[in-house]
Amino acid sequence: MAKRPHGLSFGLPRMHKERGERRDFLPPLVGRLADQGAEVYVERGIGSGMGFRDQDYTDLSPLVHLASNEEAFRADVVLVLRCPDESEFLKLRPGSILFAMLHFPTRPKRVQLLRELGVEAISMDSITDDGGRRLVVDSRDVAWNGVEAAFDALEETWPDLREPSDGAVRVLVAGPGEIGKHAVEAATKLGNIERAARYAREGRRGVEVLVVGRNLTANERHMRGCFGGTDVLVDATQRDDPSTPLIPNAWIADLPPHAVICDLVVDPYLLDEDPPTVRSIEGIPQGNLDQWIFMPDDPAWDLLPVGVPSEHRRAVASCYSWPGVHPLPCMELYGAQLAPLLEALIRAGGMDGLHPEGSYHERALHRASLRAWVGAG
Amino acid sequence: MIGPATVVGVMGLSVGLPRMHKEAGERRDFLPRLVSFLDRSGAGDIVVEDGYGSGIGIDTRAYLEASRRARVGTYEECLAQDVVLVLRYPGRDVVRTMRPGQILVSMLHMPTRPERVELMAELGIRGVSLDGITDDRGNRLVQNVEAVGWNGVREAFKVLAKIHPRFAHPSRRPLRVTCLGAGAVGAHAIRAATRYGDPRLREEMVAAHVPGVEVTVADFDLTWHENYMLTRLEQTDLLIDATQRQDPTRVIVPNDWVAALPQDAVILDLSVDPYDFSVDPPKVKGIEGLPEGDLDQFVFQPDDPAYERLPPGVRSQHRRVALACYSWPGLQPRECMEVYGGQIEPVMRVILGRPIDEWDPKLGSYYERAVARAEVCRWRSARTG
Secondary structure (H helix, E strand, C coil), X not given: CCCCCCXXXXXXCCCCCCCCCCCCCCHHHHHHHHHCCCEEEEECXXXXXXXXXXXXXXXXXXXXXXXXXXXXXXXXXXXXXXXXXXXXXHHCCCCCEEEEECCHHHXXXXXXXXXXXXXXXXXXXXXXXXXXXXXXXXXXXXXXXXXXXXXXHHHHHCHHHHCCCCCEEEEEEECCCHHHHHHHHHHHCCCCXXXXXXXXXXXXXXXXEEEECHHHHCCHHHHHHHHCCCCEEEECCCCCCCCCCCECHHHHCCCCCCCEEEECCCCCCECCCCCCECCCEXXXXXXXXXXXXXXXCCHHHHHCCCCCCCCCCCEXXXXXXXXHHCHHHHHXXXXXXXXXXXXXXXXXXXXXXXXXXXXXXXXXXXXCEHHHHHHHC | CCCCCCCCCCCCCCEEECCCCCCCCCCCCCCHHHHHHHHHCCCCCEEEECCCCHHHCCCCHHHHHHCCCEEEECHHHHHCCCEEEEEECCCHHHHCCCCCCCEEEEECCCCCCHHHHHHHHHHCCEEEEHHHCECCCCXXXXXXXXXXXHHHHHHHHHHHHHHCCCCCCCCCCCEEEXXXXXXXXXXXXXXXXXXXXXXXXXXXXXXXCCCCEEEEEECHHHHCCHHHHHXXXXXXXXXXXXXXXXXXXXXXXXXXXXXXXXXXXXXXECCCCCCECCCCCCECCCECCCCCCCCCCCEECCCCHHHHHCCCCXXXXXXXXXXXXXXXXXXXXXXXXXXHHHHHHHHHHHHHHCCXXXXXXXXXXXXXXXXXXXXXXXXXXXXXX
């Protein structure tokens, strides 16, 4: 039997960004909210990109209701992974809570708009434990999905890879940070456990991963020396200065023709800003959930901003949202990470009940709130 | 005489914090902040052992100032409280002195130490295994693998700095690290290795224009390949074992292969699998012929007497300077206990907040579910049906 409504209602609008965006929160998370006594309004068609039906949600509890996009936006808490377009903010009620990846530090205009509208907000990307570690993050899937795509491309550009061999595939990972550490593990498994097992079974190449940090990535002689023996170049760096590329386009000429560039950083080109932001590897296109593999003759290269050198090209795997490539495991992970946080929010009865000295999850939510961000600013 | 533990009322449970007396190098104790937290979470008496905190430079008075409920007691008094919290398992002889109904909160390593589970069941002692506390997806919530990677690598580079002829010279080539294994420990070790295990040393090296470190990672699909491995080892300054073997009876690097390493290379054992010749086939280390280290000694020169104490049958003819320590986090005890303390706070909130038999592994709160899964009786029942 469902619990009596607890007071807070949740709205789960869908993300209508691009055709390839198939992610929605899954029934287990919705069921968990209802188990806590919350009314949940899910937008019709939720989960359909991953094969779920509306009934998979409504069967969970009488507290789960189908709703229009607008109705979902009128709930007390609007839960959506990617930040809605700012034009959609007008659908939010003053005093309601927008719970999404809001990126407060890099989106001052967004913060200002939310304040003007009187909307409360909790930014998923700012939710950290007491030690500053993110609690809602999918860096593993960024790395694994990106590296998997890179090996998919490599199988196209390097047919010999399909043959038995005593040799090794050589992967160069630049940047051993949070994303890079997963990329290393993923690379040792060719981005895919089943593929690794198949390669082992068929006596194909193993993988050797070379990892370099900041103290070598700036060393042109060393890096270009490594490039000649690199089959997959993985960029997992975090630059201090995004106005300068880490790897100039000229260096790419040293990669073998069959090499694949795996872009896990996915910084955009923002040449009109001051200072401008350029891509970490110069002259590669940026992908999305509609297309993330680019062969050297892809028209995407023609869409690069004028003046960006792109003479030297190799196959590129790039996607601004790598976790979304495999939406189901991505949303399983986010659901598991969010469940205890949302339970804490329900128990607190909303923003006013969240105390900076409260429980582990209450503290984490409070630190990620717009209130705390504005207060800190 | 002390009667059965007062677990019925739960709120107001007393907590004992005994010290760890395993070896002289074990300096870790929980910090006063945890005592303050226990007080706020409804603990009754909080008994800290005389001298608690001294190994990390904390006066025992700081614990008394953290809570009016705290007092200093003997080791035995600490062990007599309703809840006994101690990082490392205190040993069977100590556990035998405890009473039915008491709760031991410790790293029990239940899957690999079934005898501990059986002993506690026999004695009626309840337990929560800190290493068994996982979230709903199986991720450990009380762990410090980052310190395993960083502490081990930092110590290895200290050794390498002494024996590598041109360690800090701008004209040397990049140092070459080979890391076996790319899992949780390996990930931190790799990152640490690109920074010499010490961000400050790295800054100094960068400022002096000394080339950095490149790390090559090989997993099981290459480590079996003798030709590849011998070539790789010939070019290795620091060899790290960060593997998690499915079969601990098989070595990854036979002792013969160690001969391929340069004479001034260093070997770092982060996996710290123990030798166990009581089983057949015996369990061995991933790199054959390494000694076992602890917090009293974790660096072994090739002529160290520790090699003579290896079990018969372990080949150790080829040696390099080796580092091994069963508890790498313990090298930085205060930082280690800050991490563990923060992770244990929500665990203790569950233990002090609700009777142990009421913890719900399915419908309880996030931490209640996690702690319930790591409770010895439930864990044992799940295994035995």
